Amino acid sequence: MEPVFAEVLPCSWGTTRFDFAADGSLIEISIRTGQELGCRGKRPAGAPSSRELRAWLRDYEAGGGQDFPGLWDVPGASEFRRQVYRVVAAIPVGETLSYGEVAAATGSPGASRAVGTAMGQNPLPLIVP
Numbered sequence: 001m002e003p004v005f006a007e008v009l010p011c012s013w014g015t016t017r018f019d020f021a022a023d024g025s026l027i028e029i030s031i032r033t034g035q036e037l038g039c040r041g042k043r044p045a046g047a048p049s050s051r052e053l054r055a056w057l058r059d060y061e062a063g064g065g066q067d068f069p070g071l072w073d074v075p076g077a078s079e080f081r082r083q084v085y086r087v088v089a090a091i092p093v094g095e096t097l098s099y100g101e102v103a104a105a106t107g108s109p110g111a112s113r114a115v116g117t118a119m120g121q122n123p124l125p126l127i128v129p
Helices: 050-061 079-089 099-105 112-120
Strands: 005-011 014-020 026-032 038-041
Touching (some): 099 112
Antiparallel strands (some): 005 014
C-alpha cells in the first residue's frame, strides 16, 4: 500500500517521516537525517494533526509512554506479524520481553526466530520498539 500523505518532523536524532494511508492510519515511520521538513500530499481524514504528531514526538523523545494519537496498521503483514507488533507495542515503557516471550504471547511459543525476523523488518520503530 502506497502512502497518500507524509509529514516530516525534526527530532533530536535528525528527522522522522510519518507515512499515512488513505484511511488515515500510519503505515510507516522512517528515521533519517537530511530530509526536507514539511508535508507531502493531502492529510487524510483520521490522521493526527501536525500539532498532535509534534506533541507525541516530543513526549516520545522525553521518554514518555503516550499512545500514538491515531490508528496504525501494517498493510500486507501476515496475521502472525500483526500479533507480534501488537504484543510488542503493548509492552510498558521501561520493560522488555524476550523474543520467546513475545512468541508465546502470540500463541506460537516456538516461533522466537520468526519474532526476530518480524522485528528486524518493523516499519513502525517508534510505536513498536
